[in-house]
Amino acid sequence: MLAIILTAVLGASGLAAAGTQYLNTQGEGIGPVAVQNTSESFNSGSNVVVDDPAITGQGEGEGARTVKEFQRDEQFSSFALTWTGQKDVTAFVRAEQPDGSWSQWYDMEPLTNEDSGINGTELIWHGPTNKVQVSTLNIDLFEQDAAAADENGQDIPAAEQASEPAPEAPEIPVEPAPAADAPAEIPTEIPAEAPTADYSADTGLAPLPSNYGDIQPVADIDEGFNAVFIDGNADAGVGVGNVADTDGMPKVISRAGWGADESLRCSNPTIDNGVSAITIHHTAGSNNYTEAQAAAQVRGAYSYHAKTLGWCDIGYQSLVDKFGNIYEGRAGGMTKAVQGAHAGGFNQNTWAISMMGDYSSITPSDATINAVGELAGWRAKVAGFDPTGSDTHYSEGTSYSRYGYGQRVTLPNIFAHRDVGLTSCPGDAGYAQMDRIRQIAKTKYNSLQSGNSGTTTPATSTKQTSTSNAPTTTNQPASPAEPEQSSEEDVLATLLTGGSSGGADLLNGANSEQLLTGLGSIAAVLLAASLADGSLSGLIGNVGNNNGVPVLNDVKLNEIIPIVDTVINLTGDNKYSRGWNELNNTLGPVLGAATGGETTVQYASDQNSEVSFVPFENGIMVSSPEAGTHGLWGVIGDTWAQQGADLGPLGLPTSNEYQSGDQLRVDFQNGYITFDPATGKADIHLN
Structure with a gap:
């Protein structure tokens, strides 16, 4: 029966194995360009x-x-x-x-x-x-x-x-x-x-x-x-595809789009515990360049920073040219707290935007300022801070910083490089635009806060749970789902509220066809594993105080069936290896060894453009461009699986498990799950 279910689910729904992608922003592009x-x-x-x-x-x-x-x-x-x-x-x-x-x-x-x-x-x-x-x-x-x-x-x-x-x-x-x-x-x-x-x-x-x-x-x-x-080889041009990491994000030219040679990177990115401020720079040099030459400048800066200076990657998290084009900078993901190398003494927990050109005496173009402001507003919303606010920072030292090690400094949440470094960057004319950048960022931030997108991208609403251990992003549905998407959710909802029969009748006749052809998701794989014994009877129930969310009690995350037999390489440089190693370094071997490869499900929603997963001995790692890559295991992992996995009301995880008071907690796109080790009770909390 298991084989029949899997054949139906995988064949009819289009569930497919896929090669590992670094991030959505590493999609199709012009390929590596020699510098x-x-x-x-x-x-x-x-x-x-x-x-x-x-x-x-x-x-x-x-x-x-x-x-x-x-x-x-x-x-x-x-x-x-x-x-x-x-x-x-x-x-x-x-x-x-x-x-x-x-x-x-x-x-x-x-x-x-x-x-x-x-x-x-x-x-x-x-x-x-x-x-x-x-x-x-x-x-x-x-x-x-x-x-x-x-x-x-x-x-x-x-x-x-x-x-x-x-x-x-x-x-x-x-x-x-x-x-x-x-x-x-x-x-x-x-x-x-x-x-x-x-x-x-x-x-x-x-x-x-x-x-x-x-x-x-x-x-x-x-x-x-x-x-x-x-010379960054301007003849190579730039990729035409602009991609976004999350809804509400301005269009960004990916690393693949501007031709990053990923072999130049010599280490995995360092991920901080959050982003608390944005630093504005300029690159200096001539303002006389074409769009193709702008991409060549990005490639040149990448080669200089990574290869010549030994920084392993470009120092900035993002760059903006005079035409208003935004370029993905340091690898690791635009929504991640990737630590850059751009403001000595203040690299931790800051995120850089560098205007391409010399703005000592020439005012940046309106296209540049608008793009910088919109990008800053979106990034502030993802991180959860007010673009026009201020915060306290502590200098990490270095001889190039204005402030000695450990010195306490109050800075605007969007500040200029010269505010912390011994430099004139971003130039006098660029510095004069800081208030304008903050106001544009604030407008974008407020628009996203109210569920709109500003001027450039589809709408989104995000919510961050403020903790020192796990800054997170939660994206709310922003646009009507396609008919087939909402029908898939309806199928799961019907299953979870299947009446006195416990949902078992859904496996018969037309209901069976609807279930098996409607779900191209992690939920489908979990249901296939649970149906191996031929019965769903008695699965419907509640775990703890779940605010009325029905769950499938007997679904276990560690029983998920590997779809790709080839086990993923966790010694390489990909989003899963980085996430797995991060968990091992902070929490120990909670997931155990991988039991299969990366599988990408073709189900898409208005929250997640693509969902993929890798099964492990004790749980699963789940990834989407919008939610990031995170691990789930234990009681919290099972509770997520039981509320419908990726098709449930919580959505995908946006953090790993972390301590919250006396409880353990994982944040999701539409809420969070807590587990109390003293009582053994798990609670689902919806936003």
């Missing part, structure tokens, strides 16, 4: 003299300045500097344009500056080029020895050299100084007999800055100081 990412020693660049009044970084006074110039055969579109250990680096870069002119100088603010590891500047998008020039402060570009020799041949430290009166410089034959737009290479070595002096543009050398003694000579720059050249 050009190369680096070379900063010392390998040519020293050239540039007479440009815009260069004020090296020293004081007027006149030409010496800069580093890098020319490469392969075209690149973004540039950065990296180093090891702490260095006080200030740098500016400009790129040669197709017509031979030069771009403006872009400020290269440091991203990190820690005592160890790889540190670096922001990755500056300057557009396609073969040549850049870099002006620096605290890295002297005059090719003099780090220490000159005194008359006895002993080394004299550079700082002491600067304190000595400079003798008059001998005449050195040189070529005329080149024009600013065509800098010429100067000799890499100055004759030993040439003492320091106030060189001028007439000699072909940049003048010594007044604070030369405080500036580290280039000869002391170790090989760990590098120039990085990146």
